[in-house]
Amino acid sequence: MKLINKKNFISIVCISFTLVVCGKLLLEKVIGFTDRHYTENIFTCLGFSIIITAVLALHFYLQRFPLIPVLIAQYAIVICTTVGFVKLADIIADTDTNAMWQMILSVTIPFIISAAVYYITFFRQIKKANDIIAEINHVSINQ
Amino acid sequence: MKLIKTKERGLTENYLELHYDEINDETKEVISRLDTTLSNVEGTYDEKHVSVPVTEVLYFDTVDRKTFAYTDKMCIEMRITLRNVLDNYSDAGLIRISKSAVVNVYKIDHLQGDINMRTTIFLKNGEKLVMNRGYKKEFMTELERIKERNRK
16 A cells, blocks of 8 residues: 555645654754754755655555665665755855754654664564464364 | 354264354354355366365465466466455455465464565465565454454
8 A cells, every 4th residue: 555645745744844843943942042044944844854755655666675775775865865955055055064964864863763663563563463363373273 | 143063973074054043134244254265266277177165275376467276285277366356255364465466364374574574474384475565554454354353
C-alpha cells in the first residue's frame, strides 16, 4: 500500500511543517534564542518538509530493492539537496560559519532516529506475527 | 451450536455431519466457512485434470501470467488469476505476500526478518518464500483477522 500519495502529499507536508515549526519555536522559547532570520528559516523548514516528504514517497516505488541501498540512496539525495541549498543560501545571504554542519546534523539525526524506529517496529512485528502463527498452528492441531 | 467429535477407527475419510431443525445465523456462518475450507482447487498436473482441497495448498504464485498452486507433492497449473484465488477461497487462510504470490497461513512454520527488512516465510515443508515490504501491513491485518476468527 502506498503511504504517501498524490491525495495526502500536501497534508503530510503541512503536518510535518507544523510540527517542525512548533518544535523550532518551543526550542527557541526554552533557550531564549531570538531568530534574526525568522522568515528565511520558516521558508527553509517548508522547503525541507516538501523535499523530505517527496523522498519518503519514493519508498513505495523502491520496495523491490533491498532496504539498506534504498536508505543510503534516500539519505544521499537529502544530503546533496541540503548541501546545494546551503551553498545557494550562502550566495544569496549571510549564513553562519557552521551552517553546513548544522544543516547536515539537522537532517542526519532525524533520519537515523526514523530508521532505528522503523527497524525496531519491523522486528517487533515479526515477533508478533510469529506468536500469532504459533497460536493459529496450536489451535489447528487441537481442532 | 454444539461440536461433537467422535473417534471412529477404520474410516477411509473423515467427515462432518450437521444435525439441525432450523438453520440459524450461527449455523449459516459455520457452513459458509466450511464451504470455502472444504472447497477444492482444480487445474492440470502432468497433463491430467486434478482436484485438490485448498487446505492442502502451501502457496499460489503467478509465473508468465499462469497461476500455479503448490502442494507437498505437486504443482498444479490453474486457469484462474491470483485475484480470483483470493476471492474464491477468502476464508481458507490465504494471504497475499507479493504481487505474484499468495500463501496459506496454516502452512507457515515461522517468519524471519533480515537486515534489508525483507521477510522470509518458512513453510512447514521447509520451503522459503519472500514477502515484499509493501504487503507487510496487509499480511499483519489478515493474520489478526484469522486469529480473531479462530478464537470465536
